[in-house]
Amino acid sequence: MEILERKQRSREQTRTGIVLTAKEIARREGWQAVSIRKIADAIDYSAPIVYEYFDSKDVLLDEIRNEGFRHLRQEYERIRHVYRDPEKRLFEMSVGQWQFAIDHPEIYQVMYNLDGAYCTLPVCESSEMEAVSAIIREILFSFIPKSKESIQKLYFEWWSLSHGMITLAMMLRDHQPLEQSEQVYRESIRRFVRGLR
Amino acid sequence: MEILERKQRSREQTRTGIVLTAKEIARREGWQAVSIRKIADAIDYSAPIVYEYFDSKDVLLDEIRNEGFRHLRQEYERIRHVYRDPEKRLFEMSVGQWQFAIDHPEIYQVMYNLDGAYCTLPVCESSEMEAVSAIIREILFSFIPKSKESIQKLYFEWWSLSHGMITLAMMLRDHQPLEQSEQVYRESIRRFVRGLR
DNA sequence: GGCTAATATTAACACTGTTAACTTGCCGAT
DNA sequence: ATCGGCAAGTTAACAGTGTTAATATTAGCC
Known part of the structure; x- marks a missing residue:
C-alpha cells in the first residue's frame, strides 16, 4: 500500500x-x-x-534562508580553522561566499530577496545572519583593532563589495562568463584586503 | 480631428x-x-x-524600469555638463545614483528585481540601461584610456561597489541611519575614484 | 433617430495562499 | 467482534492574482 x-x-x-x-x-x-x-x-x-x-509560505522561506546562513557560517568556521593569517582568512571567506552564491543561487536569492524571491520576515533580525557577520567582524578586528563603529563600517564596505559583485555577476551571467567575473571578484577582494593594513 | x-x-x-x-x-x-x-x-x-x-503586467514593470534608467541617464548627462574633471564627474554621478535610489526606492527595486519586484524581461538587454552604462564607461575611459576589457572591468567594479552599498544600506535602514550609510558610501566612492589614477 | 465603431464592463479560467469541514483508516476498550 | 475516538489526509471553499472572451454601453456620423 x-x-x-x-x-x-x-x-x-x-x-x-x-x-x-x-x-x-x-x-x-x-x-x-x-x-x-x-x-x-x-x-x-x-x-x-x-x-x-x-505555518506559512513565509516561514518556509525563512527556514531556507536561515539554513543558508548556517551553511555559510559553517564554511566560515572551517576556513577559520584552516588558516591563521587574517588576510588569508578574509580572502578565503570572501571566495567562500562567492562559491556559495554560485553553487546555491536559489538560496542566495531567498537570503536577500533577489529575483522574485520574497520573504517578508526581516533578514536583519535573524540570529543566524548575526552569527555570520560576527565572524567577519571578528576577523576585521583581529588585524585592525579599532572601535566598534570602525569595524561596522569596514564590515559594511566588505559586504557591499562582495554582495554587489555577486549580484551583478549573476545578472550579467549571459553577457560575461562567470569565470571572468570571479577573476574580477578575487582581484577586488584582494585589493580590499591589502588596503586594510 | x-x-x-x-x-x-x-x-x-x-x-x-x-x-x-x-x-x-x-x-x-x-x-x-x-x-x-x-x-x-x-x-x-x-x-x-x-x-x-x-500587454501584460511584465510590460508595465518594464516601462517603469526603463523610465528609471532614462531618469538616471538624464541626471548623468546633467552632471557631465556641469563638471569637466573626470574624477568629479564620476563622484557626482555616483552620488546621483545613491540619491536616485533613496528618492525612488520603488523604481530602483523594479530596475534590479529587488524586494519582491519581479519583471521577467531581461534588464541587460534594455537599451536604456546600455545608454546609462555607456556614460560611465566613457568617463572611466576619459581618464584611463585602456582597452575595452579593462574599462568593462572597471565599470563592473564601480557598479558593484555602488549597487552593493545601496542595496545593503536599504536593507540595514532600520539598524543604521541612511545618513551614516551615505557617509560610508561617499568615502568608498572617493577612495575608488582616487584609486583610478 | 438609427447604424456603426469605439469603449468599457462582466464573467470566466486557471492559478495563488490559506483555512474549515469532512472522510478515512487504525488502535485500544468493551 | 464491535464500537468509540483519534489522528492523518483529503476535499471544498474563500479571497485574491494575471489574463481573456463575450457582452454591454456609449459616442459620433449620416
Missing part, C-alpha cells in the same frame, strides 16, 4: 522533503514558480499538509 | 495614470501588493482596461 509506505516516512523526512522540493523548483523555475500546491504534488500530498510543517 | 487629439490626450493621461498608480502602491505597500485590479480601481476603471495600455 502506498499509504503505508507514506506513513513509514517519518515527520522529519517529510519536512526536509518540503524544503528540498521548494529549493528544487526554485532552482529550476525561479522562486516565483514555487507554490504550496506544487510542493505538495511533488511530495505526493495535498496542499494543507504543508501547513502541518510550516 | 480635434476630437482625435483630445482622445489622444486622454489616452496619454490614463496611461501615465496607470504608471503613476503602480509606483504609488509599490512605494506604500511594496511591489508584491501591486495588482492590476488595484491599479484599475485607483484610476476608476475595470481591470481589462489596463490591458489596452500594457
Whole structure:
C-alpha cells in the first residue's frame, strides 16, 4: 500500500522533503514558480499538509534562508580553522561566499530577496545572519583593532563589495562568463584586503 | 480631428495614470501588493482596461524600469555638463545614483528585481540601461584610456561597489541611519575614484 | 433617430495562499 | 467482534492574482 509506505516516512523526512522540493523548483523555475500546491504534488500530498510543517509560505522561506546562513557560517568556521593569517582568512571567506552564491543561487536569492524571491520576515533580525557577520567582524578586528563603529563600517564596505559583485555577476551571467567575473571578484577582494593594513 | 487629439490626450493621461498608480502602491505597500485590479480601481476603471495600455503586467514593470534608467541617464548627462574633471564627474554621478535610489526606492527595486519586484524581461538587454552604462564607461575611459576589457572591468567594479552599498544600506535602514550609510558610501566612492589614477 | 465603431464592463479560467469541514483508516476498550 | 475516538489526509471553499472572451454601453456620423 502506498499509504503505508507514506506513513513509514517519518515527520522529519517529510519536512526536509518540503524544503528540498521548494529549493528544487526554485532552482529550476525561479522562486516565483514555487507554490504550496506544487510542493505538495511533488511530495505526493495535498496542499494543507504543508501547513502541518510550516505555518506559512513565509516561514518556509525563512527556514531556507536561515539554513543558508548556517551553511555559510559553517564554511566560515572551517576556513577559520584552516588558516591563521587574517588576510588569508578574509580572502578565503570572501571566495567562500562567492562559491556559495554560485553553487546555491536559489538560496542566495531567498537570503536577500533577489529575483522574485520574497520573504517578508526581516533578514536583519535573524540570529543566524548575526552569527555570520560576527565572524567577519571578528576577523576585521583581529588585524585592525579599532572601535566598534570602525569595524561596522569596514564590515559594511566588505559586504557591499562582495554582495554587489555577486549580484551583478549573476545578472550579467549571459553577457560575461562567470569565470571572468570571479577573476574580477578575487582581484577586488584582494585589493580590499591589502588596503586594510 | 480635434476630437482625435483630445482622445489622444486622454489616452496619454490614463496611461501615465496607470504608471503613476503602480509606483504609488509599490512605494506604500511594496511591489508584491501591486495588482492590476488595484491599479484599475485607483484610476476608476475595470481591470481589462489596463490591458489596452500594457500587454501584460511584465510590460508595465518594464516601462517603469526603463523610465528609471532614462531618469538616471538624464541626471548623468546633467552632471557631465556641469563638471569637466573626470574624477568629479564620476563622484557626482555616483552620488546621483545613491540619491536616485533613496528618492525612488520603488523604481530602483523594479530596475534590479529587488524586494519582491519581479519583471521577467531581461534588464541587460534594455537599451536604456546600455545608454546609462555607456556614460560611465566613457568617463572611466576619459581618464584611463585602456582597452575595452579593462574599462568593462572597471565599470563592473564601480557598479558593484555602488549597487552593493545601496542595496545593503536599504536593507540595514532600520539598524543604521541612511545618513551614516551615505557617509560610508561617499568615502568608498572617493577612495575608488582616487584609486583610478 | 438609427447604424456603426469605439469603449468599457462582466464573467470566466486557471492559478495563488490559506483555512474549515469532512472522510478515512487504525488502535485500544468493551 | 464491535464500537468509540483519534489522528492523518483529503476535499471544498474563500479571497485574491494575471489574463481573456463575450457582452454591454456609449459616442459620433449620416
